[in-house]
Amino acid sequence: MAFDEQLANRVREKLMHLPDVEEKKMMGGLTFMVNNKMCVGVIKDELMCRIDKDQHAELVEIPGCRTMDFTHRPMIGYILIEEFAMRSHTEFNRWIQLALDFNPKAKASKKKK
Numbered sequence: 001m002a003f004d005e006q007l008a009n010r011v012r013e014k015l016m017h018l019p020d021v022e023e024k025k026m027m028g029g030l031t032f033m034v035n036n037k038m039c040v041g042v043i044k045d046e047l048m049c050r051i052d053k054d055q056h057a058e059l060v061e062i063p064g065c066r067t068m069d070f071t072h073r074p075m076i077g078y079i080l081i082e083e084f085a086m087r088s089h090t091e092f093n094r095w096i097q098l099a100l101d102f103n104p105k106a107k108a109s110k111k112k113k
Helices: 005-015 053-059 089-105
Strands: 021-026 029-034 037-043 046-050 065-068 075-081
Touching: 005 029, 005 037, 005 089, 037 089, 046 089, 053 075
Parallel strands: none
Antiparallel strands: 021 029, 029 037, 037 046, 046 075, 065 075
16 A cells, blocks of 8 residues: 655655654554654555544544544544645644654553564
8 A cells, every 4th residue: 555655755854853753664654653652654645643632532623634543443542634634834734743742642552572
């Protein structure tokens, strides 16, 4: 499954100033790990953001934002943003910043042995 390389480049450009960013191919797309924690990603042509669960219900009310439902299970704390909801730099930066703001509070997944 391919992902939008232009969107991935927008994310790279936004995160390149951070010290601990790693790209990983997963979920059929590209995930950007910040401080060893999933932060943002690109799945097909949508932006995936890991956000505070307390903000989830409010954010999915915004047109173009929906709950990530990978394998048909809603994942509270993960949202997908459609292209039209992140066209402008302001909109795009807002979504990325929400994920970066949550990152220090996010739990890292356990390392597989």
